[in-house]
Amino acid sequence: MAVIVYPDTVEKEIKKASKEAVYYASKVAGQLGTETIALALGTLEEDKLSTLAKYGADQVATVHDERLDHFDSCAHTKAVAEIVEQYSARVIVIPYTNNGQGLAPRLSARLKAGLVPGAVDFPRTDGDFVVKKGVFSGKGFAYYKINTDRKIIGMLPNSIGPQENPKAGAVEQLNVTLEDSDFTVQVKDVQKSTEGVPLSEADLVVSGGRGLKGPENWGVIEDLAETIGAATACSRPVADSEWRPHHEHVGQTGQTIRPSLYIAIGISGAIQHLAGINKSKVIVAINKDPEAPILKEADYGIVADAFEVVPKLTEALKEKVAAS
Ligand SMILES: Cc1cc2nc3c(=O)[nH]c(=O)nc-3n(C[C@H](O)[C@H](O)[C@H](O)COP(=O)(O)OP(=O)(O)OC[C@H]3O[C@@H](n4cnc5c(N)ncnc54)[C@H](O)[C@@H]3O)c2cc1C
Numbered sequence: 001m002a003v004i005v006y007p008d009t010v011e012k013e014i015k016k017a018s019k020e021a022v023y024y025a026s027k028v029a030g031q032l033g034t035e036t037i038a039l040a041l042g043t044l045e046e047d048k049l050s051t052l053a054k055y056g057a058d059q060v061a062t063v064h065d066e067r068l069d070h071f072d073s074c075a076h077t078k079a080v081a082e083i084v085e086q087y088s089a090r091v092i093v094i095p096y097t098n099n100g101q102g103l104a105p106r107l108s109a110r111l112k113a114g115l116v117p118g119a120v121d122f123p124r125t126d127g128d129f130v131v132k133k134g135v136f137s138g139k140g141f142a143y144y145k146i147n148t149d150r151k152i153i154g155m156l157p158n159s160i161g162p163q164e165n166p167k168a169g170a171v172e173q174l175n176v177t178l179e180d181s182d183f184t185v186q187v188k189d190v191q192k193s194t195e196g197v198p199l200s201e202a203d204l205v206v207s208g209g210r211g212l213k214g215p216e217n218w219g220v221i222e223d224l225a226e227t228i229g230a231a232t233a234c235s236r237p238v239a240d241s242e243w244r245p246h247h248e249h250v251g252q253t254g255q256t257i258r259p260s261l262y263i264a265i266g267i268s269g270a271i272q273h274l275a276g277i278n279k280s281k282v283i284v285a286i287n288k289d290p291e292a293p294i295l296k297e298a299d300y301g302i303v304a305d306a307f308e309v310v311p312k313l314t315e316a317l318k319e320k321v322a323a324s
Contacts, residue, residue, distance in 0.1 A: 053169020211266020
């Protein structure tokens, strides 16, 4: 009856979304009066296993196999499914990261388990098992009752935030049957295109739109982002014009993010853009047009020319950072 959580990793590091998922799973297990088992697939270091305990794992089930260090949706699905069977788990929590989006639907088909992708809150477990998720590009919520005995929750990152919930985290080594032929792809080389916090995990984001006029002006965005330790993002036309890489594009057809702070500079606030950012905790908009739709969505608005106000804002923040 246990709750199993699959923590997504990158370069053997546990992602922030995974810590959040472990905490989430531990609260669901508490609701159901059962325990939380966190999976550790691959060759994670000892301190990473302790991290899983710190965020709420009663038990850490490890499969020490270096072939699992890189995500392969087929092999990981097979491994997770086998472990779910071994523990007779009824609820599986998966952070809905890129890898999670590869794993969850395959697991759902394999285990014949109902899946709610992109859950934003804890489930209701009083009789029925009901999970809340965002719909209509974040403009509404729907409540899904999962009918199957086994249930999979794909948890949207940054929905509740990772919180510590220390548990024993007893480590158990497991074996799963994996043939080389289960691994359908192989990572040959990894080259990072940017340094710093990935956009999907960033708590602070500075984003630029067409109002910046061209890629040569992106220094103002990068300066501000670096000063406050933020990731950079952009609107779709900016990425389409190749001013910025596509992985920075947020919105309906780009990434959906939920940072604590989203600063939109020279972005009009079209509905397709808002769909990717309207769950940010605080939105600050800088736009020279007082009628720009983004100002209606923003918690704080500055009506001004970005090229005048952003360097001043960055200078003021640099002084604050230096004084602290
Ligand atoms: C099917 C579909 C899907 C789409 N998906 C997405 C998506 O995922 N993400 C997305 O972003 N868009 C998406 N779009 C495009 C979207 O409709 C808008 O066209 C786009 O978001 C506009 O980008 P922008 O705000 O950067 O540019 P603009 O609309 O051109 O706005 C530029 C803004 O900058 C301001 N400005 C200009 N100069 C300055 C200055 N010096 N200082 C301060 N402000 C200034 C202007 O007042 C204006 O508000 C999609 C469209 C469609 C049809």
